Amino acid sequence: MMAEFGGQMAADSLLTHLLRDPNVPIGGGCLCLAGDCPHCLATVDGVSYVRTCQVAFREGAAVIPHAANGQLPPLESRGERPRVSARTTHCDIVVIGQGPAGRAAAAEARATGAHVVTLDARDGQEVIGIYPGPLVVARAEDGMRHVYPRGEIVVATGASEIQPAVSGNQLRGLVTARAAAELAAAGVPLGRVVAVGTPPDGIVCERASGTLLRFEPSSDPARVGAVVMRDADGAETRWSCETVSLGLGLTPRDALLRMARGMNVRGVGDVLVPAHVPPCPVDGTVCPCAGVTVADLASVHARGFHELELVKRATLAGTGPCQGATCVPHIRAFLAAQGAALQPPFTARPVTRQLTIGEVAAGAHPAATPRTTLHEEHLGLGATMERLGGWWRPWHYGNVEAEYAAVRHGVSICDVSTLGKMQVSGPGALALLEHLYPVPIATLAPGRARYVFMLDERGYVIDDGMVARESETRFTLTFTSGGATFAEMWVRDWAESLDADVRLMNQTFSLGAINVTGPQAATLLARAGVPAPPAFLRHGQADVAGVPCRIYRLSFTGEVSFELHHAAADSVKLWRALLLLGQDLGIRPHGLEALLKLRLEKGHLIVGQDTDFDSSLRRLGCEWGVRLDKPAFIGRQAVLRTNRLPLDRQLCGFEMAVGFQAPAEGATIWDGEDLAGVVTSTTWSPTLGKSIMLGWLRLKDGQLPTEVTINGRSARRVATPFYDPEGRRARG
Template identity: 30%
Template sequence: MTRRTVGTGDCRLGSRPGEVIDRSRTLEFRWNGAVHRAHPGDTIASALAAAGVRVFSRSYKYHRPRGLLTADILDPGCLLQVGDEPNVRGAHRLAEAGMDVRSQNTWPSLRYDVKAVNQVAGRFLATGFYYKTFIKPERLWPAYERVLRRFVHAGEVPPDGEQLYYDKRYAHPDVLVAGGGPAGMAAAVAAARAGATVMLVEQEHQLGGHLRWGDADDLRVRAELVAAVEAEPGIEVLTDSVVAARYDDNWLAVVQRGLPHVAERLVKARAGTLVVAAGLIERPYVFAGNDLPGVMLSTAVRRLLNLYSVRPGQRAVVVTANPEGDAAATDLRAAGVDVVEVDARHGRTVVRAAGRGGVEAVELSDGSRLDADLLVTATGWTAPTSLLNMSGSNPVYRPDAARFVPDPAATPDTVIAVGGIAGDGTLEELVAHAEAAGREAAARALSLAAAHARIRPTSPGGADAAERAPEPVAPLGLRRHPELFFATPIGGFVDMSEDVSAKDILTAVQEGYDSSELVKRYTTATMGPAQGKLETVNTVALVAHATGSTIAETGATTWRPMYTPVTLGALAGRRFEPVRHSPMQPWHEAHRAAPLVAGQWIRPEHYGDPAAEVRNVRAGVGIIDVTPIGKLDLQGPDVPKLLNLLYVNKWSQLGVGRVRYGVMCADDGVVLDDGVTGRLGEHHYLMSTTSSGAGTVWEWAENWLQTEHPDWRVHITPVTTAFASINVAGPRSRELLARLTDVDLANEAFGYMNVRTGTIAGVADCVLWRIGFTGELSYELHVPASYGLHVWESLMAAGADLGVAPFGVEAQRILRLEKGHLIVGQDTDGLTKAYSAGLAWAVKLDKPDFVGKPELQWQSEHDDHPRLVGLQPLDPTVVPEEASQIISDGGHIVGRITSSRMSPTLGRSICLGQVDAHLADAGTRLTVRLRDGRDTLVEVMAEHAHFDPEGERQRV
């Protein structure tokens, strides 16, 4: 493979005062197969832009080329695949050495994307086409689904990807500040100096907000504020983090990123006062061609120039309606870019960007046309009022400022808005306002804490803090700004994440969807990754235009939690389950056992060849580590009463030294667990459960004892980890075990389904069960855990001449499937009652009572429940995947494959499956739909067991 390396010098400028890149070091990563270089501090997008890359993705519906628009975390054109992780926001994620970055949903390449043909078919993808198409005929839905899946605009998650670690934390700051710009930093410092503990949360990688890409004075003020934050021990700073949600009483969800060895951490913070310092988001302008690569916001241009020293173009047209746009034009000129400035404050604006694959020319409202490769717009702002909405305060539209602003009168006392989201002013005025708000936030939080603690501290001014009334913070003013939302109501894209055009909005209104909430759902505008932060105001403006209403009358859609997309891993949080190993784990590792994660346990899946392990057990003798089997020690004279209550079968007559298989059902008759219980003494029993069910069964049994039958004399002790458990299985298992134990193993003395205690390999107080999950003569040994490895190694040494070998979980699964034994949770599910699981022989309805009896009584009287049956494919070489659907002639689902394997013993494929009752008769042939879409035939067997159905081998 040829190594193609792309340099970083194409658009990289010389060193600049505010840049965040470390030019002393260079790293390499891949972009669509080509090697690119970056400096530490570069985002993926800035590094690629420095190399001259202009197209980063293809759009959702029409697969139009998309470039940088905002150059930050909201950028709709920069969702990328990074290794196994999809939907990475490339304009925010920092570049790392060795990254494999690819464009998503582009084939055969980003440059030549076949699905771009959708641009030609655009008239067939009209507004609401999802609702109008693919409805009838219903029989074609499978075909529709296959087509639609190919157009899912997202990355790929590998089925066996690396398991990332997520974390969770609880915090109780007095004040939480959402936003680390100048106002947020000033408020945090003021609150901390007033005695409050403060958590300062910033979405970017550094504090400073817009000051980071500003002029020398901005950089100086930023440095002073950052130093002040760092000097306050009461402030905890979380960068690359976001306040994702606000719930009642300032219960806040903070998603923290950028931690070592942790993908994301969910911080659940209860704050006394929430200070919202979210700043403002620059709003795109809607005009024909506004999605072409080379159309950027003024803030995006300033980020690229001043943070990453990247020149975004050679010849620029800057359409500006505010000082920020003027500053962008100044910065571009300083970088050597040829700039034409168009002042939208005087009515002159852009109507069209022209070009093929990128901006080549700009058409203005006065009819002039300018050649350019960069079009910069600075036409307005959106206040991200999500956290305020979640606090119960809906934003109010101000036409003089051309934006929605918070409503202070509707905002709770425990929430304060500061900075650009609250109003306008000079930098000094914004900082002063934030400092006053920070002090007030601290006072309110400390007063609330004092009231909760029933103490009455005195504030520095002498007032009683516990009774202090909130004091209003003087509001900020608003600058006048022209209302600039769209050039014409039929040109350009409103939502670039969803490919929703201005024309789509107008069509939706014409079809009767005449409110912003309805338009949102009908067109999917504002429902993409940016969640309306870029699109909402333009969408509302177009709806208002189409309905003849004002923007204030139309109103904005409601921002609800979450503020930003959150991974399911972050919501799930930390894995609290411990990782467990049996005492024999060092031996397994030394003998190269393939590890299997089974719940909390790491178990040997196989030792190289599961089929060979199966054959060895059938022909000779094998041993398997079954330590994870749940084990409960039951003692007391009323244990039989408990067993009769929990199990569906009878236990009153179980003799000392006997073992019985039992099935537990929940109240609804659904199979809960199974296992064997042995009677060791007059009032002493040992119960086994499934490996994953030990905790559940213990809790289940204790619940019945403590709430329904506290008078029963039963004591339960969980002993799963107190014993190491080994199953010795195969025709020569008796011969092997006889060399190590003092227990009489003769069939007459120790028959099938019996239990004995004795010494094994010199270890006393061992429990031996003679049971047969594998279908062979076998003994399950439970030995004190500290001697588990000793007994295991003794078995291996004593059986060397017998050909003893270990077998893993995979071989055990094959052995039990050959024998037709079900696994609870695999061959059953949350709806499988005992009769459906083929356990009618175990259910004793003549018992006075047991858990689940009424439901099982009902099921026994009805014959329409699914059945678990043995199945054999007619083609013995085909192994249907587990969970494959069994279908009728009409294509309806009538069952599923629950277990399937290739049987080394029989030399053919075998299965268990759930099927509808009328299809459960032996000899019935059924169709199984395989994963690849092919069908194969299977036949219902007379028994669950495919091998030795009479059970002779386990009773010898």
């Protein structure tokens, strides 16, 4: 039932306000008005699991009381909700709970000059968890609060009143003694009140003596009409009433204390009271959140679940909205009555309250994806941007075929600013790089560059890139876009481990990089002021269209290529100048989709896509990438050892007959009836006019099969590169 409620008393909690109207169907079960029990839970304005006793009444609030006995509230979509903020405070001491003991603890701490933060649910700041840090997280009306105390956490959350666990305990009209007093003080009509146990303060009521047996309904089957007690002689007495006040004893509200074990936390006040152990329940619901009855407890006990933690798992008692505040005393009493020792309450973990997804996500942001300086240029050219290698990158500019053709037949540019870039300088630079790379670095003369793999200690490829020597003691390294962060850590870690006398500067974000590629690339550079660019695998400094650049002559596309590294601030100027200067050459930028096609024609692998976690250079067919006559480098011992083992699989090139579409990456490769491998890269080659692939292929009887089946179609293993195998075009 949903109802709109008009205003009455501004100071009312929502529950108190609702209880003024006896026709409102809320409050089945014993109400505590302290946020301990699950009985006043409702969906309020679309948010479920709201403890209506803990929130202020609000004019026009839409309230749907939750059903009892573990039934989940309906999920309601109210569209996008405003972002929940989180506010962080650092302090000396945090005091949770502002009853008399909490106030005293806060005053005492303040007297020492400490910066004290107090949090109390009644002030609208409900603590929902204490995390290692320590971090105290509270929920407030205006968002979440994250409080980091440098010193002590004082828990003064008091004690909760024990709920009745007898037949009929889900009827309306049952309240704890404190709740009865509070409701009476608020002017809520309670009718004829019978008190069981400690009577409520300030209320005229009858006192029922004896042992509580059960509650009986009135003419309204949902409301209590009587409470039945048994005296010492075994005689039952029935007390007619409209409200039953239950003063059954206290149990410490110590979930936060238990949750913070091992941290600098201290309890004060009633949170330290010994837990009252109620009589063993014999009938009725014990855990109203999960709908667990005494019969359920008996059943799991008979099946061997005798530990409190196991009973929790077997019945789900204690896993619901109140997190055991209602049921734990009764389950402890039940298990003790079966002959076991009284067991401590079960583990407490954050969170103590149900949170909305917004509250859980408060203060969090989606991971930011970096953008190159040319991001807006790409958008302006109509690029479709994708997250690739951890960056926003242009996937294409609307015409992949034309982008591809510009590289193969004219000139094109590509934003490769995302490549990892690092400078290494110092007397120990050469020794460090000799250790890091499996090929000689000392033979690299200043002004030259070399393509290199990076291996881990097991001899597996973890990255690839370039080493360029600037001088005797200074080098530039490049890494893959996606692997740059790891590679930097790898280099720094080894530099530290080897106590290398080096200076390391990561320039990935500092430098832009534009690759000028195609048969007309040198012509374009000449127009840009560089008539004599570096030869293949060499590099040099020059101004390109007025922009100071370090030019590296490499090739990933298979055509003549010049990688122009420059200050990031100059990227736009350089990009625009190159496009302008190359207009009559038919220049157009190419995106990643064309680039992946171009590199696959050359058989260039991509670390992370074509490699696996255990890809050795031998398995990759790249044994030229390691020089075992080099005395020491990371992975050398592993390479020597694994080279003695029979080769089990290899990364191979495949092609399909003309007319067959390229299969998807990840397609399985079959050798007859045997699963023989998987495709890692695939494309349709415009130049070759057929589908080409890279993929892992298992050896059979020591041989790589030549004819295989991929996606039900015949494919043939072929040597790579597929295109310009002699590399004449790249060398110019």
